[in-house]
Each structure stands twice: as structure tokens, then as C-alpha cells.
Amino acid sequence: MENKSHALAAGIFVIAVAALLAGLGMWLTRDQTDYQLYELSSKDSVSGLQPQAAVRYKGVAVGKVTHIGFDPQVAGNVLIRIAVNADAPISPTTFATLGYQGVTGLAHVQLDDAEAPLPAPPPGASGLPRLPLHSSSFSQLAEQGPAILGQVQEATQRINTLLGDENQQRFSTALKQLGDAAGSIDQLARRLDNTVTTRLDPALAGVPPLVQDTQQTLQALRQAGSSAATAANDVSQAIRTLQxxxxxxxxxxxxxxxxxxxxxxxxxxxxxxxxxxxxxxxxxxxRLGRTASGINDNPQSLIYGPGRSAAGPGEPGFTAPAAQQ
Missing domain, CATH: 4.10.220 (Light-harvesting Protein)
Incomplete structure (x- = not known):
């Protein structure tokens, strides 16, 4: 009976010590950070994202993922609940994306800011505020994968068509024509070299005398210009003197x-x-003319005077001449 009592006391002591250690561990590891809860709703796949995954704001850890489920308001959407440090600078321009760590496939929530405020999504049934969730680069690449594969297939078909037998024959003909053209260019270069040697060199030999004559002409033009400037100065001086x-x-x-x-x-x-x-x-x-005319008509007027002239018609003493029979 005494052995059973000792065993029971030992068991109770072990349980009490274990409880105390568990409580001490929970107290030491407790999280005293003040968090603000937000929700994210995504139509894309969230594979690789797990509860307790990190939430980073521009690469700095500011919180964790607390819940992953389905959005009851939008069928087919995934609802992600995150806890963000109350000191994190969350603003109307903040949005969320999913980031992936290397080749492990583990995902985390990445927060960033846009250049302009974004329209805030309406709160969910829980009443928690929601942040806009943009598609990640991986999701965009996955969405565009079929289009990229189609373009690659089309390019492959065009390359196969370009490298067909008919086009290969054309390429061969074009290469042969290029070879012939290169030969013609070589012959032309030789002819030009011969022309330069036999004709252009003698012409170039006459260039130095021509250059010397040109220099002499330019010197004469400079002298004429100096003389013209002197004459212009003289003319200007004369004009200033006149003015x-x-x-x-x-x-x-x-x-x-x-x-x-x-x-x-x-x-x-x-x-x-x-x-x-x-x-x-x-x-x-x-008057002198009339006097001379009168003397010419009646010279004795110089001695006797002009006398009295016969009365004319209408004057006293006028007598009409008799009619001749």
C-alpha cells in the first residue's frame, strides 16, 4: 500500500512538473505583438501557401497567414486571412501578391504599394477589411503558357516551311549568285586599281601646281579686299566730312x-x-507802224499834216457815189 502511495505521488509530481514546463514554454514563446487582421480573396491557385506562412511588406516580415479556406461570398475563390503587425505602413495604395521562395515551391504573401490609391474590396462576412490581391508573376506566366506554346508551335511551323526543299534550292541559287557577284566585284576592283594607277595618278600629280595657283589667287583676292576696305574707309571719311x-x-x-x-x-x-x-x-x-503806214499812204502829211479824211457811211457829210450808166 505504501509503494502505491509513493508511485502515485511520483506520478502527480511528474505531471505537475510537466505542466509547469509546458506553461513556462508557452509563456516564453508567447507572441505579444499587436496584429491587425486582413482578408484576401483570390481566384488563382494558392498552392505552396500554408498557415503560418510569412507575410512580408517589401521584403520585411510583418505578419503571418492565420487561415486558408474558401470565400463564401464568391464561389471558387480562395479566402486567405492574414495577421499584419499594427506598426506596418498599410495604406490605401497597399496590395498583396503571392511570392515564391526559390525551387522549394513554398509561398508567402508579399505586400507592396501602388503609385495611386486602389479601390478597396468590400469587407467579407467576417467584417474584416480586405486588401486587393494581384496575380503573381508565376500565375501570369501560367495563364500565358498556352498562348506562348501556341506562338512557339506557329514559329516552329514557319521555320519548317522556310527550310523546305524548295526554299533550300532558292538559298543555293542565291548563294551561287552571291559568289558570282563577288567575282564580278573583284574584277571591278582590279579595273579600278588599274585606272587609278594609269590615269588618276598623273592627274593627281598636277594638283600641287593647281593648289599653288589657287593660293596665289586667294592672296590677290585678299589684297584686293584690303584695297577695297581702304577705299571704303576713305569714302566713309569723305561722307562724314560732307555731313x-x-x-x-x-x-x-x-x-x-x-x-x-x-x-x-x-x-x-x-x-x-x-x-x-x-x-x-x-x-x-x-503806233510807230501805224505812223509809218500813214506816211507811206500820204507822204504830204509830213508837210501839210494828215488832213481831213472823207466821211464814211453813216457819218455827217457822207455822199453816196453816183451810179454808172
């Missing part, structure tokens, strides 16, 4: 002004007097 105050132009202007005044006085005073003298001379000449 100077009290110079020849001012004297010419003063003389022209005096000449204009003399012409004005001649037109206003002298010319009317000359016209009046000319009129008087003309009247005197007409």
Missing part, C-alpha cells in the same frame, strides 16, 4: 536757299516789270 556741321553739304544747302530766295524775288518783282515794259514797247511799236 559734318558747316561742311560742304551745309554750304550747298545755304546756297540753294539763297538761290531759291533770289528766284522768288525775280518772279514777284522783276518779272512783272519786264512784262509791263514789253507791253509798252509793243504798243509803241504798233
Amino acid at each position: 559734318a556741321e558747316g561742311g560742304a553739304l551745309d554750304e550747298i544747302a545755304a546756297g540753294a536757299k539763297s538761290l531759291a530766295g533770289a528766284a522768288d524775288r525775280f518772279g514777284r518783282v522783276t518779272l512783272p516789270r519786264i512784262n509791263h515794259a514789253a507791253d509798252e514797247t509793243a504798243r509803241a511799236a504798233r
Whole structure:
């Protein structure tokens, strides 16, 4: 009976010690971090993602995956619940993607920020906020795999068509024509070399004298240009002298002004007097002409005077001549 009591006490002691060790381990490993829960809904496969998988914000661990299941609101979507450190800079531009670690196939949730705020998905049945989940590069590659394979198959078919027997014959013909063209180019090069040696070299020998003549011509042109510049300077000096105050132009202007005044006085005073003298001379000449005509018709008028002329028709003493029978 005493042995049973000792065994029972030992068992109770072991159980108590084990419980104390378990409690101590849980207390030492407890997580005191303040987490904020978010949900992600994805239509893509989440293979490789497990509960307790890491959640990283731009590569820095900020949380863990707490639950993976199906979205009750969208049939066929996978619902992922994550716990993110409350100190993580989650903003309206934050979105999530699935990242993969090397060749192990293990996935984790990668958080990043877009350039502009993103429309927030509506909360789920749990009431937790949701973050946009974008397709990962691996998912995009898997989606585009069939299209890539189709393009590869089409390219392979085109290559096979390009390398067919008919095209190979054409390639052979083209290569032969290229060889013939290379031979023709070689012959042409030899002819050009012969032409340069026999004709172009003598012509090039005459280039130095031509260059010397050209240099002499340029020297003459420079001298002519210097002379023209000197003449232009002289002309400019003469123009400045003429335009100077009290110079020849001012004297010419003063003389022209005096000449204009003399012409004005001649037109206003002298010319009317000359016209009046000319009129008087003309009247005197007409009188002298009438006097000369009268002397010519009646010379005795110089001695007896002009006398009295016979009365004309309508004048007193006029007598009509008698009619001849």
C-alpha cells in the first residue's frame, strides 16, 4: 500500500512538473505583438501557401497567414486571412501578391504599394477589411503558357516551311549568285586599281601646281579686299566730312536757299516789270507802224499834216457815189 502511495505521488509530481514546463514554454514563446487582421480573396491557385506562412511588406516580415479556406461570398475563390503587425505602413495604395521562395515551391504573401490609391474590396462576412490581391508573376506566366506554346508551335511551323526543299534550292541559287557577284566585284576592283594607277595618278600629280595657283589667287583676292576696305574707309571719311556741321553739304544747302530766295524775288518783282515794259514797247511799236503806214499812204502829211479824211457811211457829210450808166 505504501509503494502505491509513493508511485502515485511520483506520478502527480511528474505531471505537475510537466505542466509547469509546458506553461513556462508557452509563456516564453508567447507572441505579444499587436496584429491587425486582413482578408484576401483570390481566384488563382494558392498552392505552396500554408498557415503560418510569412507575410512580408517589401521584403520585411510583418505578419503571418492565420487561415486558408474558401470565400463564401464568391464561389471558387480562395479566402486567405492574414495577421499584419499594427506598426506596418498599410495604406490605401497597399496590395498583396503571392511570392515564391526559390525551387522549394513554398509561398508567402508579399505586400507592396501602388503609385495611386486602389479601390478597396468590400469587407467579407467576417467584417474584416480586405486588401486587393494581384496575380503573381508565376500565375501570369501560367495563364500565358498556352498562348506562348501556341506562338512557339506557329514559329516552329514557319521555320519548317522556310527550310523546305524548295526554299533550300532558292538559298543555293542565291548563294551561287552571291559568289558570282563577288567575282564580278573583284574584277571591278582590279579595273579600278588599274585606272587609278594609269590615269588618276598623273592627274593627281598636277594638283600641287593647281593648289599653288589657287593660293596665289586667294592672296590677290585678299589684297584686293584690303584695297577695297581702304577705299571704303576713305569714302566713309569723305561722307562724314560732307555731313559734318558747316561742311560742304551745309554750304550747298545755304546756297540753294539763297538761290531759291533770289528766284522768288525775280518772279514777284522783276518779272512783272519786264512784262509791263514789253507791253509798252509793243504798243509803241504798233503806233510807230501805224505812223509809218500813214506816211507811206500820204507822204504830204509830213508837210501839210494828215488832213481831213472823207466821211464814211453813216457819218455827217457822207455822199453816196453816183451810179454808172
